[in-house]
Amino acid sequence: MPAHVPGHFLDAAPLGLVLVPLLAAAVLFLSQRAKAAILVSVVSAILLSSAGLALHVLAVGPMRHRAGAWEAPLGIGLRADGLSALMLIVTALTGAVVSVYGAGWFRREARRAEGRFFWPLWLFLWAALNALYLSADLFNLYVALELIGLASVALVALSGGAEALIAGMRYLLVSLLGSLSYLLGVALLYGAHGVLDIQALGALTSPGALDWAAMTLMAVGLLAKAALFPLHFWLPSAHASAPAPVSAILSGLVVKAPFYLLLRLWFTAFPGLPSEATGQLLGVLGACAVLWGSLHALLQPRLKMLIAYSTVAQVGYLFFLFPLVTSASPAAGALAVDASLCQLASHAFAKAAMFLAAGNVMLAVGSDRIEDMGGVVRHLPLTFFAFGLAGVSIMGLPLSGGYVAKWLLLNASLESGQWGWAAVAIAGSLMAAGYVFRIWMHGFGQPQPCAELLPVPRGIQLSALALSLLALAMGISSEPLIRVLHAGGAFG
Amino acid sequence: MSATILFSLTGIALFFIGLFHLIAREHLLKKILAANVMGSGVFLVLVSLARRTDGPYPDPVPHALVLTGIVVTVSATALALTLLRRIHKETGEPTLSEDGRE
Numbered sequence: 001m002p003a004h005v006p007g008h009f010l011d012a013a014p015l016g017l018v019l020v021p022l023l024a025a026a027v028l029f030l031s032q033r034a035k036a037a038i039l040v041s042v043v044s045a046i047l048l049s050s051a052g053l054a055l056h057v058l059a060v061g062p063m064r065h066r067a068g069a070w071e072a073p074l075g076i077g078l079r080a081d082g083l084s085a086l087m088l089i090v091t092a093l094t095g096a097v098v099s100v101y102g103a104g105w106f107r108r109e110a111r112r113a114e115g116r117f118f119w120p121l122w123l124f125l126w127a128a129l130n131a132l133y134l135s136a137d138l139f140n141l142y143v144a145l146e147l148i149g150l151a152s153v154a155l156v157a158l159s160g161g162a163e164a165l166i167a168g169m170r171y172l173l174v175s176l177l178g179s180l181s182y183l184l185g186v187a188l189l190y191g192a193h194g195v196l197d198i199q200a201l202g203a204l205t206s207p208g209a210l211d212w213a214a215m216t217l218m219a220v221g222l223l224a225k226a227a228l229f230p231l232h233f234w235l236p237s238a239h240a241s242a243p244a245p246v247s248a249i250l251s252g253l254v255v256k257a258p259f260y261l262l263l264r265l266w267f268t269a270f271p272g273l274p275s276e277a278t279g280q281l282l283g284v285l286g287a288c289a290v291l292w293g294s295l296h297a298l299l300q301p302r303l304k305m306l307i308a309y310s311t312v313a314q315v316g317y318l319f320f321l322f323p324l325v326t327s328a329s330p331a332a333g334a335l336a337v338d339a340s341l342c343q344l345a346s347h348a349f350a351k352a353a354m355f356l357a358a359g360n361v362m363l364a365v366g367s368d369r370i371e372d373m374g375g376v377v378r379h380l381p382l383t384f385f386a387f388g389l390a391g392v393s394i395m396g397l398p399l400s401g402g403y404v405a406k407w408l409l410l411n412a413s414l415e416s417g418q419w420g421w422a423a424v425a426i427a428g429s430l431m432a433a434g435y436v437f438r439i440w441m442h443g444f445g446q447p448q449p450c451a452e453l454l455p456v457p458r459g460i461q462l463s464a465l466a467l468s469l470l471a472l473a474m475g476i477s478s479e480p481l482i483r484v485l486h487a488g489g490a491f492g
Numbered sequence: 493m494s495a496t497i498l499f500s501l502t503g504i505a506l507f508f509i510g511l512f513h514l515i516a517r518e519h520l521l522k523k524i525l526a527a528n529v530m531g532s533g534v535f536l537v538l539v540s541l542a543r544r545t546d547g548p549y550p551d552p553v554p555h556a557l558v559l560t561g562i563v564v565t566v567s568a569t570a571l572a573l574t575l576l577r578r579i580h581k582e583t584g585e586p587t588l589s590e591d592g593r594e
Contacts, residue, residue, distance in 0.1 A: 149568075157575060161582070162579070165578050169588060172571065173523055173527065176527045176530075180534055183534050184507055184533075187538045187554075190557075191537070191541040191544060
């Protein structure tokens with residue numbers, strides 16, 4: 001007999017968030033006859049349950065669910081707190097808009113075959129992402145991590161060209177290396193403490209050699225998957241050679257999943273371990289990522305490579321959280337948490353919008369060379385408007401989510417006295433302005449004399465715009481999301 | 493108890509041997525095999541940990557984890573082998589080099 005009586009439909013929400021997309025993916029593998037109906041119901045079910053879960057966490061606090069009422073360690077425990085709810089909502093919003101875009105993108109004759117496999121793989125990935133954000137124990141997190149990796153690799157290789165296949169293979173090998181390193185860490189921890197539940201581990205881990213080794217193995221594996229400098233080498237080709245909706249999902253959502261897990265380990269599983277030196281090291285790697293990624297973005301001749309290198313840079317900002325939470329000032333730590341999660345959400349929206357807009361430009365121009373983009377703005381005003389708004393957020397200009405994130409980061413780094421992070425953030429924003437303006441300059445420039453621009457469906461133009469408006473909304477009102485984040489006390 | 497430590501250390505050694513070859517080898521099949529050696533190393537650590545206490549029965553949890561882990565690794569290997577075949581077909585070379593002779 002389970003300890004609590006299920007009396008509320010929300011009790012089933014965590015399980016549903018994993019099972020519904022998983023089942024739909026299996027059905028779509030077999031037959032796509034009822035594709036539209038299935039997709040509409042799955043997407044709306046995920047949106048509603050994520051929102052419901054967030055409201056529940058806000059009102060009542062963290063939520064636990066034991067699948068099939070089995071106790072740990074036999075059963076699968078799910079747990080949702082504010083951090084989980086935030087990740088679920090960001091994933092649901094981005095995922096819903098990208099799904100609308102995908103419906104338009106894969107409707108074209110030439111992409112029908114890709115489209116057949118896109119839908120089951122994407123729903124599979126969505127289920128795995130939700131599972132990661134809801135899992136309460138280290139081993140289920142490993143399984144979710146591996147499912148995310150496998151589904152993402154298959155999506156990268158979707159187009160079947162040599163470039164995409166090689167990028168997918170490299171991604172798969174890095175992803176396997178990452179998850180096996182993580183799993184070895186889990187094995188060491190289980191050997192030392194005999195538990196897998198993250199909350200329970202928090203009380204048992206201590207700064208001994210074994211726990212340090214386990215934490216290092218797990219962290220290195222996750223950093224490789226999150227593409228933090230210098231382990232970012234696989235990201236640009238993988239994200240750039242995928243179809244546009246896949247690039248948006250990978251850059252917007254998938255690289256954030258291992259970062260989320262790193263936060264969980266840092267704050268919940270190893271609360272006593274991370275030292276100031278660890279924090280500084282992660283911060284320095286983040287700073288290198290910002291500078292290195294932005295520099296390469298400035299030099300890319302191809303639009304999607306530029307956007308992918310910008311992801312390398314923007315991921316770096318997330319890691320400024322670690323040196324700031326280990327600083328002496330608790331106020332700076334709290335600001336840094338808000339800054340990092342705000343950056344995570346607004347980058348998810350803005351970067352997904354950019355990749356979708358880039359897909360539209362490629363449809364119209366027929367290539368993704370930035371030089372060929374001349375005059376696109378007159379042909380695709382909506383797409384370029386979306387690109388502009390997303391660029392504003394990536395640069396961190398006022399009235400955008402990126403601005404709020406960078407403003408919080410500046411405050412946190414001044415508060416802690418570590419102003420170096422602020423300097424890197426400002427340099428990164430200036431370089432971002434450089435590469436965003438480079439695209440605008442070509443878009444507003446003279447069209448190629450013999451170029452013929454193809455029409456682009458309005459629906460997929462509007463989806464790109466919708467995502468960039470979400471990034472803007474993060475700037476105008478980021479407070480509700482930050483309130484959700486702190487509900488349930490994920491950060492001690 | 494000492495058997496546990498011996499097997500665990502062997503597992504950790506296998507993990508790092510696999511890691512080295514995953515990075516150092518160029519042939520993709522060797523890379524895939526190296527990843528499998530890494531995985532086997534981790535599984536050996538887990539299985540040997542099941543015997544870390546002196547009770548009459550070994551701890552069943554690591555066994556359950558290894559079974560799940562094997563399923564995951566088999567799927568990953570299958571995906572990797574499929575990608576390898578497609579890459580070989582497209583570029584004529586079983587490597588990650590992008591300038592494959594066409």
